[in-house]
Amino acid sequence: MGARPWTRQSLQHAALFIVAAALLVNQNAAAEEASSCPALLQAHKEKHPKEAAPLKSTEDGQQQMLYFLHVPRTAGRTFHGCFLKLGTQPHKRCPKGYDHLRMDMSAPGCAMLSTHDDFSIVSLLPSDVAVLTHLRDPVDRVLSAYEFAVEVGSRHASRPANVRKAANKIATDEVWPWSSLVPFIAEDVKRRRAAPATSASSPPIQPHHWVHVTHPDGSQYYYNKYKDISKWNLTAEEQQHLLPPLNPYENDLVISLKEFVEHPIAQELLHNGQVFQVLGITNYSHWDDASTMRRCFWQDAHTHEELSKLAQARISRFSHVGTTDKLAESVTSAAVSLNLAVDGAAWGQRPQDLQTNFFPSPHLYRCLV
Ligand SMILES: *[C@@H]1O[C@H](CO)[C@@H](O)[C@H](O)[C@H]1NC(C)=O
Ligand SMILES: *[C@@H]1O[C@H](CO)[C@@H](O)[C@H](O)[C@H]1NC(C)=O
Numbered sequence: 001m002g003a004r005p006w007t008r009q010s011l012q013h014a015a016l017f018i019v020a021a022a023l024l025v026n027q028n029a030a031a032e033e034a035s036s037c038p039a040l041l042q043a044h045k046e047k048h049p050k051e052a053a054p055l056k057s058t059e060d061g062q063q064q065m066l067y068f069l070h071v072p073r074t075a076g077r078t079f080h081g082c083f084l085k086l087g088t089q090p091h092k093r094c095p096k097g098y099d100h101l102r103m104d105m106s107a108p109g110c111a112m113l114s115t116h117d118d119f120s121i122v123s124l125l126p127s128d129v130a131v132l133t134h135l136r137d138p139v140d141r142v143l144s145a146y147e148f149a150v151e152v153g154s155r156h157a158s159r160p161a162n163v164r165k166a167a168n169k170i171a172t173d174e175v176w177p178w179s180s181l182v183p184f185i186a187e188d189v190k191r192r193r194a195a196p197a198t199s200a201s202s203p204p205i206q207p208h209h210w211v212h213v214t215h216p217d218g219s220q221y222y223y224n225k226y227k228d229i230s231k232w233n234l235t236a237e238e239q240q241h242l243l244p245p246l247n248p249y250e251n252d253l254v255i256s257l258k259e260f261v262e263h264p265i266a267q268e269l270l271h272n273g274q275v276f277q278v279l280g281i282t283n284y285s286h287w288d289d290a291s292t293m294r295r296c297f298w299q300d301a302h303t304h305e306e307l308s309k310l311a312q313a314r315i316s317r318f319s320h321v322g323t324t325d326k327l328a329e330s331v332t333s334a335a336v337s338l339n340l341a342v343d344g345a346a347w348g349q350r351p352q353d354l355q356t357n358f359f360p361s362p363h364l365y366r367c368l369v
Contacts, residue, residue, distance in 0.1 A: 037296035037303040044289050052131035055319040065126050068114040069133040071277050073144040075324045076134045080114045083331050086346040088112040120280035120287045136324035142270050150254050153185025176284040177269040188255045208241040278311045
């Protein structure tokens with residue numbers, strides 16, 4: 001009898017053994033890596049000791065820089081554009097630059113900076129920089145990021161390749177994290193559009209197709225996209241071609257919400273994003289140990305806990321922390337914290353745009369309604 005031939009089963013056993021061995025090695029490596037995390041965290045803290053400075057009283061005439069740490073999807077744009085900016089004279093605003101690649105630190109006396117950078121940028125700012133931010137319920141923020149990325153990404157998927165960019169304007173898709181998320185969604189949408197319709201749930205638009213629409217003002221009507229006409233009522237015949245409602249979080253046109261939140265790109269850019277931004281360890285950080293710290297945050301429960309505490313201690317030194325779900329109240333309390341005279345001036349883009357009665361300014365009112 002010759003050597004026993006490899007049976008399918010023994011091959012499977014061998015393969016399983018290899019997989020198990022590889023898993024064991026991986027697990028050992030991960031455990032080893034995690035065990036080094038407390039020391040790595042300690043080194044990280046020693047390397048980056050700078051915290052936000054307290055806000056000085058304005059009387060001492062000292063020009064202190066205020067940095068608005070703008071966490072994406074927290075209504076920070078409204079808070080900045082409708083409030084902080086209007087309360088800052090144009091010559092005191094730092095030149096527009098929505099992240100560190102475009103930041104111009106050369107402007108003398110600039111006292112109000114707003115960017116999507118994470119806290120690591122503070123190590124490049126003046127020693128007495130005061131910091132403020134806006135935070136949001138993390139689940140709401142991820143949902144909002146999905147909706148925003150889908151909106152902008154779908155638009156990009158339909159855009160001609162040679163679209164001209166406005167000079168001097170920073171486009172959304174150039175700003176982290178949209179610089180990764182928008183192309184990701186756009187590619188996904190294009191791939192889906194190119195794929196032949198596979199199921200009855202995604203038929204090509206036909207002349208007889210109608211959809212039911214609820215207008216933001218509450219009125220209900222029907223729309224035919226093919227003919228671009230609207231009607232209040234459908235005939236019985238038209239009713240038969242009424243398309244089922246599209247689930248915005250799960251349809252064939254774009255990656256579903258569930259798939260998106262489980263995708264590595266969302267894990268990298270959105271999960272615990274606010275904590276990482278406050279810690280200065282996003283994947284857009286200036287610090288070279290940021291990815292190590294993110295890894296330790298996920299791998300080592302003790303480091304996870306310590307980093308969460310560090311983030312809490314850090315924001316307690318901020319001059320103000322607003323919340324998205326209490327935007328109007330946050331503006332009021334920020335005005336008090338920042339000592340912005342709400343019955344004072346509101347500065348527009350140019351010095352001659354000065355308005356009085358800052359709060360509630362027409363701008364703020366427009367922004368908040
Ligand atoms: C058409 O629709 C409107 C609003 O939905 C409704 O008030 C009205 O009674 C309908 N008319 C007919 C003829 O069905
Ligand atoms: C950050 O993450 C995104 C998405 O995974 C990726 O495309 C990008 O290259 C990363 N940036 C850095 C600096 O690692």
